[in-house]
Amino acid sequence: MKSMEYRKFVETRRKLNEKVLSRGTLITKRFFNLDTSVYRPGKLDTKTKELMGLVASMVLRCDDCIRYHLVRCVQEGLSDEEIFEAFDVALVVGGSIVIPHLRRAVDFLEELRGMQENGETISL
Amino acid sequence: MKSMEYRKFVETRRKLNEKVLSRGTLITKRFFNLDTSVYRPGKLDTKTKELMGLVASMVLRCDDCIRYHLVRCVQEGLSDEEIFEAFDVALVVGGSIVIPHLRRAVDFLEELRGMQENGETISL
Amino acid sequence: MKSMEYRKFVETRRKLNEKVLSRGTLITKRFFNLDTSVYRPGKLDTKTKELMGLVASMVLRCDDCIRYHLVRCVQEGLSDEEIFEAFDVALVVGGSIVIPHLRRAVDFLEELRGMQENGETISL
Amino acid sequence: MKSMEYRKFVETRRKLNEKVLSRGTLITKRFFNLDTSVYRPGKLDTKTKELMGLVASMVLRCDDCIRYHLVRCVQEGLSDEEIFEAFDVALVVGGSIVIPHLRRAVDFLEELRGMQENGETISL
Amino acid sequence: MKSMEYRKFVETRRKLNEKVLSRGTLITKRFFNLDTSVYRPGKLDTKTKELMGLVASMVLRCDDCIRYHLVRCVQEGLSDEEIFEAFDVALVVGGSIVIPHLRRAVDFLEELRGMQENGETISL
Amino acid sequence: MKSMEYRKFVETRRKLNEKVLSRGTLITKRFFNLDTSVYRPGKLDTKTKELMGLVASMVLRCDDCIRYHLVRCVQEGLSDEEIFEAFDVALVVGGSIVIPHLRRAVDFLEELRGMQENGETISL
Numbered sequence: 001m002k003s004m005e006y007r008k009f010v011e012t013r014r015k016l017n018e019k020v021l022s023r024g025t026l027i028t029k030r031f032f033n034l035d036t037s038v039y040r041p042g043k044l045d046t047k048t049k050e051l052m053g054l055v056a057s058m059v060l061r062c063d064d065c066i067r068y069h070l071v072r073c074v075q076e077g078l079s080d081e082e083i084f085e086a087f088d089v090a091l092v093v094g095g096s097i098v099i100p101h102l103r104r105a106v107d108f109l110e111e112l113r114g115m116q117e118n119g120e121t122i123s124l
Numbered sequence: 125m126k127s128m129e130y131r132k133f134v135e136t137r138r139k140l141n142e143k144v145l146s147r148g149t150l151i152t153k154r155f156f157n158l159d160t161s162v163y164r165p166g167k168l169d170t171k172t173k174e175l176m177g178l179v180a181s182m183v184l185r186c187d188d189c190i191r192y193h194l195v196r197c198v199q200e201g202l203s204d205e206e207i208f209e210a211f212d213v214a215l216v217v218g219g220s221i222v223i224p225h226l227r228r229a230v231d232f233l234e235e236l237r238g239m240q241e242n243g244e245t246i247s248l
Numbered sequence: 249m250k251s252m253e254y255r256k257f258v259e260t261r262r263k264l265n266e267k268v269l270s271r272g273t274l275i276t277k278r279f280f281n282l283d284t285s286v287y288r289p290g291k292l293d294t295k296t297k298e299l300m301g302l303v304a305s306m307v308l309r310c311d312d313c314i315r316y317h318l319v320r321c322v323q324e325g326l327s328d329e330e331i332f333e334a335f336d337v338a339l340v341v342g343g344s345i346v347i348p349h350l351r352r353a354v355d356f357l358e359e360l361r362g363m364q365e366n367g368e369t370i371s372l
Numbered sequence: 373m374k375s376m377e378y379r380k381f382v383e384t385r386r387k388l389n390e391k392v393l394s395r396g397t398l399i400t401k402r403f404f405n406l407d408t409s410v411y412r413p414g415k416l417d418t419k420t421k422e423l424m425g426l427v428a429s430m431v432l433r434c435d436d437c438i439r440y441h442l443v444r445c446v447q448e449g450l451s452d453e454e455i456f457e458a459f460d461v462a463l464v465v466g467g468s469i470v471i472p473h474l475r476r477a478v479d480f481l482e483e484l485r486g487m488q489e490n491g492e493t494i495s496l
Numbered sequence: 497m498k499s500m501e502y503r504k505f506v507e508t509r510r511k512l513n514e515k516v517l518s519r520g521t522l523i524t525k526r527f528f529n530l531d532t533s534v535y536r537p538g539k540l541d542t543k544t545k546e547l548m549g550l551v552a553s554m555v556l557r558c559d560d561c562i563r564y565h566l567v568r569c570v571q572e573g574l575s576d577e578e579i580f581e582a583f584d585v586a587l588v589v590g591g592s593i594v595i596p597h598l599r600r601a602v603d604f605l606e607e608l609r610g611m612q613e614n615g616e617t618i619s620l
Numbered sequence: 621m622k623s624m625e626y627r628k629f630v631e632t633r634r635k636l637n638e639k640v641l642s643r644g645t646l647i648t649k650r651f652f653n654l655d656t657s658v659y660r661p662g663k664l665d666t667k668t669k670e671l672m673g674l675v676a677s678m679v680l681r682c683d684d685c686i687r688y689h690l691v692r693c694v695q696e697g698l699s700d701e702e703i704f705e706a707f708d709v710a711l712v713v714g715g716s717i718v719i720p721h722l723r724r725a726v727d728f729l730e731e732l733r734g735m736q737e738n739g740e741t742i743s744l
């Protein structure tokens with residue numbers, strides 16, 4: 001019940017990613033590979049990279065991208081306090097136009113925390 | 125019946141703003157305060173400021189922000205003729221990419237006018 | 249059944265365009281005229297212009313605009329291979345932030361192809 | 373001396389607009405006409421429309437567009453107090469990313485005021 | 497003399513691309529490769545792809561990207577008439593905010609044509 | 621000699637910030653305060669916050685903002701390897717449209733490193 005938005009997001013994303021990758025060109029596939037590789041730990045750890053991805057997604061105002069990085073942030077063990085500080089950076093850099101996305105982000109994060117409390121698995 | 129979009133918008137906004145503000149940091153709260161203060165009358169009256177907020181929201185293509193400023197414009201007593209001239213500025217500055225948002229804005233404005241005709245209160 | 253997204257898109261677009269044009273100013277109408285004229289064949293054919301419109305809509309991340317140009321691309325007889333190469337340009341120019349729109353575009357294109365297979369008419 | 377940025381802006385704009393319009397298509401010309409018409413007084417006066425154009429230009433972060441609307445705002449007799457309130461709306465809506473443009477806008481406005489004090493004509 | 501903007505653009509681009517690629521990570525290099533591959537002829541020819549890149553660059557308002565694609569369009573033998581039709585699509589989709597970039601694009605295109613008339617080589 | 625871009629950036633920024641703050645409203649000042657506060661260490665350290673600010677500035681394509689955060693990243697002791705990984709996230713999220721900003725960022729970073737080698741102070 002609590003994980004409704006999460007479920008819709010994950011299932012749609014999986015189903016459509018499959019379509020894109022089964023039909024996309026070699027360039028499409030290589031771009032998707034890059035998009036995965038870039039968040040792998042290097043000199044910066046994955047937590048930092050996911051926070052950067054989250055802030056970038058918020059200032060560019062892409063709800064699906066925000067949801068993706070919120071799932072990843074939660075999986076990486078980031079606390080709400082840390083995530084809200086990232087929200088603040090996005091809010092100040094991007095302005096009030098970010099607020100509607102912030103609202104939905106806070107709601108989605110709450111849903112993910114509810115799932116964690118219920119011992120539900122959060123995967124992508 | 126006619127006020128369906130309005131109701132969904134206002135209720136979601138209220139519920140989620142509460143979540144954001146109850147959980148947000150001091151910086152989040154201070155940003156939200158600024159966002160309220162900036163539309164208060166000064167040398168420019170609130171009508172002008174709301175029109176500026178409306179046009180900014182349209183060229184940045186944020187439906188929720190557009191809905192918010194449309195409610196405020198209607199509350200401030202702006203006529204449809206005035207609002208459509210603001211729409212035109214947004215359309216010419218922002219280009220055809222604004223059109224889908226313009227469509228939804230016109231629909232939402234019609235809903236607000238229907239509420240006014242029925243004597244319903246429009247609040248945020 | 250398969251043409252659900254298509255139907256919702258076309259009907260909403262028609263209904264709301266009518267509202268906008270019946271209530272809009274002379275400037276609104278002139279802008280809409282320009283928006284139609286610009287895709288008419290000239291030195292460049294309509295196929296090329298629709299592909300440019302599609303890529304512009306994707307990098308600006310406007311789902312309704314993408315859907316519009318996908319319908320037009322299919323009407324003009326562009327193949328999936330050609331459309332996916334346009335998707336790739338948009339993806340590389342616009343970055344991973346385009347991916348959620350790409351997913352929905354691929355899904356919508358599949359729906360349009362399903363309609364073609366069933367002999368259904370695709371119009372705007 | 374004081375009007376250096378102004379002069380460069382106005383001269384480049386004139387020279388290049390001429391090139392664009394002498395070589396552009398009918399659609400280019402019609403778009404430029406729309407762009408002029410939309411700021412003409414209607415139900416809203418030109419002051420309000422120029423302020424809306426200014427705020428739209430700031431949140432979209434286009435220095436040349438900001439300069440154009442600042443010249444127009446000064447020509448229309450708007451005070452610095454009024455213009456700074458428009459700056460504030462742009463800053464809060466658009467976020468800190470607007471600040472570099474705000475800096476240059478304040479500098480340019482100062483230049484225009486210096487010209488006024490010297491009795492120089494401000495035209496486009 | 498006439499090729500001043502062109503020379504500055506090409507030299508800066510070369511020098512800085514070298515720096516980026518000599519110091520960038522494997523991901524940077526792979527991204528740059530994708531960015532080259534995506535304009536290679538496939539089901540769509542390079543002309544069409546460059547026009548799509550040009551329009552995308554204009555609506556995203558990136559002068560350097562516009563310059564790059566203009567050079568490529570000229571190299572591919574596209575006529576001014578064809579390029580101006582692409583400008584129009586960008587102008588209508590992206591709105592008046594595109595105009596300053598259109599001005600500079602027309603000026604740069606004129607410079608490239610002057611070079612062609614003088615028999616100068618246009619390369620990247 | 622090597623610190624030319626840095627000097628121009630810092631001096632212009634200081635001079636114009638002074639103008640903005642001496643003439644701006646209370647709201648302008650409060651916004652500038654927020655913009656400073658949001659990068660102070662909290663649950664996330666300043667390094668992480670500056671990296672988030674850098675990536676946000678790159679995907680929003682604001683050269684001055686990029687320069688600001690590069691200075692701060694260097695002041696905070698971040699290595700080139702770490703900064704280039706942030707560049708990569710911005711490049712993949714924001715697409716090839718980010719490349720011209722990346723080029724200038726790499727050039728500016730090199731200038732800052734040259735200053736460090738010469739024992740010059742880097743301040744804002």
